[in-house]
Amino acid sequence: MNDEKIAQYGDELYNAWHACRTVAPLLQREPEITIDDAYRIQLRMVECRVQAGERIVGKKIGVTSKPVQDFLGVYQPDFGQLTSGMIYQEGETIDLGKLIQPKAEAELAFVLKRDLIGPGITAMDVISATDYVAPCFEIVDSRITDWKIKIQDTVADNASCGVFVIGNAHGDPRKLDIALAGMVLEKNGELFSTSVGAAVQGSPANAVAWLANTLGALGIPLRAGEVILSGSQSALVPIVDGDELVCSIGGLGSCRVKFAGRSAV
Amino acid sequence: MNPGLNLTREDIVRLCERVDGAQRRAYAIPKLTDEYPAMTIADGYAVQAELRRRYLSRGSRLVGWKAGLTSRAKMLQMGVHVPSIGFLTDDMYRPENSAISTSDLVHPRAECEVAFVTKKTLKGPHCTRQDVLDATDYVLPAVEIIDSRFSGFKFDLPSVVADNGSSARYVAGGRARYPAEIDLRTLGVVMEKNGEIVAMGASAAVLGHPAEAIAMLVNILAEQGEELAAGSFVMSGGITEAIPVKAGDCIIARYQELGSVSIRFVE
Numbered sequence: 001m002n003d004e005k006i007a008q009y010g011d012e013l014y015n016a017w018h019a020c021r022t023v024a025p026l027l028q029r030e031p032e033i034t035i036d037d038a039y040r041i042q043l044r045m046v047e048c049r050v051q052a053g054e055r056i057v058g059k060k061i062g063v064t065s066k067p068v069q070d071f072l073g074v075y076q077p078d079f080g081q082l083t084s085g086m087i088y089q090e091g092e093t094i095d096l097g098k099l100i101q102p103k104a105e106a107e108l109a110f111v112l113k114r115d116l117i118g119p120g121i122t123a124m125d126v127i128s129a130t131d132y133v134a135p136c137f138e139i140v141d142s143r144i145t146d147w148k149i150k151i152q153d154t155v156a157d158n159a160s161c162g163v164f165v166i167g168n169a170h171g172d173p174r175k176l177d178i179a180l181a182g183m184v185l186e187k188n189g190e191l192f193s194t195s196v197g198a199a200v201q202g203s204p205a206n207a208v209a210w211l212a213n214t215l216g217a218l219g220i221p222l223r224a225g226e227v228i229l230s231g232s233q234s235a236l237v238p239i240v241d242g243d244e245l246v247c248s249i250g251g252l253g254s255c256r257v258k259f260a261g262r263s264a265v
Numbered sequence: 266m267n268p269g270l271n272l273t274r275e276d277i278v279r280l281c282e283r284v285d286g287a288q289r290r291a292y293a294i295p296k297l298t299d300e301y302p303a304m305t306i307a308d309g310y311a312v313q314a315e316l317r318r319r320y321l322s323r324g325s326r327l328v329g330w331k332a333g334l335t336s337r338a339k340m341l342q343m344g345v346h347v348p349s350i351g352f353l354t355d356d357m358y359r360p361e362n363s364a365i366s367t368s369d370l371v372h373p374r375a376e377c378e379v380a381f382v383t384k385k386t387l388k389g390p391h392c393t394r395q396d397v398l399d400a401t402d403y404v405l406p407a408v409e410i411i412d413s414r415f416s417g418f419k420f421d422l423p424s425v426v427a428d429n430g431s432s433a434r435y436v437a438g439g440r441a442r443y444p445a446e447i448d449l450r451t452l453g454v455v456m457e458k459n460g461e462i463v464a465m466g467a468s469a470a471v472l473g474h475p476a477e478a479i480a481m482l483v484n485i486l487a488e489q490g491e492e493l494a495a496g497s498f499v500m501s502g503g504i505t506e507a508i509p510v511k512a513g514d515c516i517i518a519r520y521q522e523l524g525s526v527s528i529r530f531v532e
Binding site: 182183250 | 337467470
């Protein structure tokens with residue numbers, strides 16, 4: 001795909017995000033689009049956000065669990081870029097009015113204290129480079145109409161990033177069994193689902209190593225201080241005005257999030 | 266006749282013989298309610314009590330109890346909406362790392378559970394999660410091999426209760442822990458079959474907290490005029506869905522804080 005088209009779709013997705021509206025799936029319009037093209041579109045979309053004043057604060061990993069991989073017919077994860085405008089603190093209410101068709105996912109977040117530069121990164125390097133891990137919520141959102149996404153659509157749309165909340169419970173990954181740490185997700189006081197770290201690539205640290213290596217091949221380092229959302233351990237949770245979610249990770253602690261307002265769709 | 270019973274004593278003995286035969290000779294039978302549509306859950310427990318009497322009269326030792334159908338995953342899988350209980354004897358027990366024969370089972374499935382060993386008598390009704398924790402000596406990881414004697418693993422609650430909650434074999438091991446030293450609600454569990462992850466979950470999947478399932482079990486026992494003796498081994502119900510196993514399969518259940526339990530299946 002030529003640079004002109006990449007820029008055109010990147011701008012289109014940025015404008016859709018900015019205006020809180022959806023666009024038709026890109027793959028329907030451009031059947032030849034490759035995953036590499038989609039990442040170039042993503043870079044353009046994120047560049048527009050940076051030019052508008054945001055900073056890159058980290059990365060998210062998506063498509064990490066078997067059910068989602070089966071759904072998309074893709075047997076590797078994808079990634080998107082986290083920007084400063086996506087951050088909510090735990091305790092702040094998330095404004096659904098700024099989102100289009102949001103859904104929540106519960107994950108383990110990593111915050112780095114050292115750079116991770118692939119290729120050649122192992123899960124052990126990830127633990128060594130991690131400052132702390134924390135329970136978190138990623139609120140995914142899609143700029144593609146009705147979430148009718150194929151892998152190229154979601155990659156181009158910055159891996160369907162919306163906003164995210166890192167819990168105040170911080171833990172040292174050296175003291176936590178991150179593969180076997182259980183996750184309990186409650187919605188409005190009732191059990192919604194349970195899971196375990198191993199649901200993400202056998203261990204969330206494996207997903208982060210995959211990310212470092214994939215970015216390394218593209219010449220992009222993971223920097224000290226960056227946040228990495230390692231991939232959903234839960235099913236997608238539908239959310240509406242007034243909902244409250246709590247995710248508890250065994251041996252680590254909880255993250256609580258509240259929602260208010262109405263999303264665009 | 267006791268309240269809730271629709272079957273006569275004769276029917277109960279007859280159904281017990283049918284279940285006992287299917288268990289001992291490992292063959293599948295139609296669910297009991299096909300012939301007795303009016304059979305109630307209380308009738309199911311009457312059949313189970315008769316079955317227990319027979320086990321014990323043949324020399325089996327009562328080791329403890331199991332709660333069944335305690336997670337949403339299991340209730341959905343089996344199409345029932347109330348938990349159940351069953352008894353556990355020494356001859357159903359298999360040690361950790363042992364080879365379990367499948368030739369005397371119908372269609373076995375394995376599931377991961379948190380097990381409790383009690384140090385005080387627990388008596389219902391109104392037994393609570395806290396009562397259970399106070400009476401617990403230690404908890405440990407377990408794998409239960411369930412084996413419904415009903416064709417196609419298809420049953421309703423009266424039938425499965427009569428079949429002793431599909432109890433067949435159980436294995437416990439790993440690392441014993443005091444319940445006060447761990448968060449029993451958020452324990453993660455991974456089941457691997459032949460090296461591949463086949464089921465996952467966290468312990469809250471069982472009625473919000475595994476001790477809740479033990480309290481429920483004590484309260485069901487109370488309805489039958491029984492109590493849970495000190496020193497009982499009690500399984501709180503599958504955290505994961507039950508995974509079919511056959512000869513040649515190897516199962517490893519890995520638990521946060523509790524170590525792992527491994528078993529293999531042979532002809």
